[in-house]
Amino acid sequence: xxxxxxxxxxxxxxxxxxxLSRILAGxxxxxxxxxxxxxIIKIERPEKGDDTRFWGPPFLKDEDGNDTTESAYYxxxxxxxxxxxxxxxxxxxxxxxxxxxxxxxxxxxNFKSGDLARYNLDYESLSKINPKLIYCSIxxxxxxxxxxxxxxxxxxxxxxxxxxxxxxKADEDGGEPMKCGVxxxxxxxxxxxxxxxxxxxxxxxxxxxxxxxDISLFDCQVAWLINQGAGYLVSGxxxxxxxxEHPTIVPYSTFPASDQSFIxxxxxxxxxxxxxxxxxxxxxxxxxxxEKNKDRVLNRQILIPLIEEYTKQQSSTHxxxxxxxxxxxxxxxxxLAQTFSDPQIQHRQMAINMAHRDNAKDGVSLIGNxxxxxxxxxxxxxAPPVRAEDTREILxxxxxxxxxxxxxxxxxxxxxCLQTKNQPPQTC
Numbered sequence: 001x002x003x004x005x006x007x008x009x010x011x012x013x014x015x016x017x018x019x020l021s022r023i024l025a026g027x028x029x030x031x032x033x034x035x036x037x038x039x040i041i042k043i044e045r046p047e048k049g050d051d052t053r054f055w056g057p058p059f060l061k062d063e064d065g066n067d068t069t070e071s072a073y074y075x076x077x078x079x080x081x082x083x084x085x086x087x088x089x090x091x092x093x094x095x096x097x098x099x100x101x102x103x104x105x106x107x108x109x110n111f112k113s114g115d116l117a118r119y120n121l122d123y124e125s126l127s128k129i130n131p132k133l134i135y136c137s138i139x140x141x142x143x144x145x146x147x148x149x150x151x152x153x154x155x156x157x158x159x160x161x162x163x164x165x166x167x168x169k170a171d172e173d174g175g176e177p178m179k180c181g182v183x184x185x186x187x188x189x190x191x192x193x194x195x196x197x198x199x200x201x202x203x204x205x206x207x208x209x210x211x212x213x214d215i216s217l218f219d220c221q222v223a224w225l226i227n228q229g230a231g232y233l234v235s236g237x238x239x240x241x242x243x244x245e246h247p248t249i250v251p252y253s254t255f256p257a258s259d260q261s262f263i264x265x266x267x268x269x270x271x272x273x274x275x276x277x278x279x280x281x282x283x284x285x286x287x288x289x290x291e292k293n294k295d296r297v298l299n300r301q302i303l304i305p306l307i308e309e310y311t312k313q314q315s316s317t318h319x320x321x322x323x324x325x326x327x328x329x330x331x332x333x334x335x336l337a338q339t340f341s342d343p344q345i346q347h348r349q350m351a352i353n354m355a356h357r358d359n360a361k362d363g364v365s366l367i368g369n370x371x372x373x374x375x376x377x378x379x380x381x382x383a384p385p386v387r388a389e390d391t392r393e394i395l396x397x398x399x400x401x402x403x404x405x406x407x408x409x410x411x412x413x414x415x416x417c418l419q420t421k422n423q424p425p426q427t428c
Contacts, residue, residue: 010037011376015201018100019043019081020088020109020116022050024154024183025138025217027077028190029197030108034080035369035378041100041394042081042385046416049085049387050074060356060364068358075364075384079354082382082390085416092414094119099399101126101133106197110138113148123212133210134200136193142216152217154183161185161221166228169243177241189220245304250296251275254333256308257316264307265329269293275328279310279319354383388416 015038019030027042027050034040044050056071087093098121101107107126109116116122123135137143140152158164158179169175193215200211222229228239228247239247244263246252251272254261266272269292276285284290284306289299296303311319316332323330334342340351349368356364369378395401395415409415 008375008377010035010379011373013037013376015039015106016104017041017106017108018097018104020097020107020111020121021138022110023052024077024186025189025193026108026110027052028187029136029138029193030081031077031079032190032194032369032371033106033197034382035380036371037376037379038106040081041104041390041398042078042083043088043097044083044085044387046085046087046388046413049083050078052077053387060358061362062358063361070356070358070364070384070386075366078384079366079380080382081385082394083385083387084391084394085388086391087414088116088119088121090414092409092412094121096395096399096409096414097121098126098129102130103398104130104133105201106134106136108136108138108193108197112151113137113139113141113143127210127212131209132204134197134204134213135210136197136213136215138189138193138215138217140216141218143214147218154185154217155179157185157217157221161218162225162229163221166225166239166241168241170241173243175241175243185217185221188224189215189217192220192223245300248297249293250300250303251307253304255311255319257311257314257319259315259317261333262311262316262319263331263333264311264323265331267329271328272296274326275323278322278326278328279307281307281310352380354380356383357386357389386418389418391415391417 012033015033017030017033017038017040019026019040019042021027021030022044030040030042042050052074053069053071055073057067058072059067060070060072060075062068086096088097097119101121109121114122117125123133123137126133126135139148140157141147141150159177163185164177164179167180168178193213196213196215200213204210231237231239231247244254246265249265249267252265252267254263264275266275272290272293273285276282284303288295290296290303320330320332332338339345345351348370350370351365352368353363353365364383366384369380371378392406395406396403401409406415406417410417
């Protein structure tokens with residue numbers, strides 16, 4: 001954190017969020033709010049915690065180089081949160097959640113549709129306690145419809161929502177449907193949820209009331225089919241997989257150089273003409289089959305192999321340098337080591353390091369937040385917490401529970417308090 005950040009608050013400073021979510025969609029949403037200054041109270045199951053804590057390796061290493069219990073997957077989406085371990089299946093645990101909800105602005109949960117109603121922790125129950133509560137339910141398929149009771153997982157949603165049918169090599173190239181390399185359906189759902197919550201906050205300024213938000217992975221997946229989805233709805237034609245090629249812009253793909261592949265992404269006819277000049281194929285720019293983008297799209301099967309014959313003649317570095325000078329959009333295909341060592345990524349601080357109680361020497365390296373505010377900057381105040389790290393502090397601060405009461409609740413299995421580093425849980 002720089003000195004400028006130390007004197008300013010995040011744009012969501014003062015908001016309190018009760019986070020009953022786990023895995024990726026909900027945690028992505030609440031981490032974003034935490035980065036922007038909201039207080040995030042993450043509720044976890046005693047003894048187990050968020051499912052993703054076990055989704056490794058890799059795990060964070062301690063100072064001696066040994067694995068801790070903190071997986072990289074969990075660490076990716078739980079920065080700037082407080083971990084409070086409460087058993088929701090027990091009546092006293094439910095009472096704790098109700099008391100916390102009474103004093104929070106936002107609640108985010110991703111239980112299966114209807115599950116929290118069993119504990120009287122659904123929107124209908126909690127809105128009676130706190131009418132201003134904005135309650136966001138993230139499910140696989142939504143709170144209504146024939147699939148409402150089904151569990152939803154990113155891989156299933158990518159398949160059912162159509163994105164896999166568009167991803168991967170074409171059939172004629174021996175390809176098959178392929179999922180994205182990250183849980184993009186979960187991440188995008190978290191992004192849509194964050195927008196919906198902020199919109200509901202704005203509506204509350206006028207109405208004075210909260211509301212229930214029903215956000216599903218399936219709906220969100222279909223929403224971000226964007227131009228491909230709209231293309232199908234307009235034409236009725238099911239689009240094929242095209243590998244790295246663009247459905248309606250040509251050339252816009254990876255091309256082979258003498259050493260490795262690189263990207264050319266011509267966005268208009270002028271860029272195509274300049275590209276042809278750079279690679280030594282000026283005749284292609286005046287060929288009536290390729291002169292306009294619509295012609296190039298229709299004749300892609302002819303044009304692409306012709307371009308490849310030229311690009312194979314020089315190294316990727318040569319083409320990236322000469323095309324860039326000519327104003328033709330181009331770029332390398334980086335692995336993650338190359339991405340995080342890129343000077344632009346380093347300048348934009350998209351890789352950060354935070355102090356962590358399990359490794360005071362090296363801390364934990366995380367992906368930075370991409371949002372940049374001129375007056376209310378993102379702040380990195382707290383590394384992803386160890387399970388139950390903040391139970392004592394939060395329940396004492398917000399509910400006024402005494403040390404004696406905390407000990408009683410843990411003895412009865414209602415809560416779990418801070419555990420000794422990498423050891424079985426201890427009493428408060």
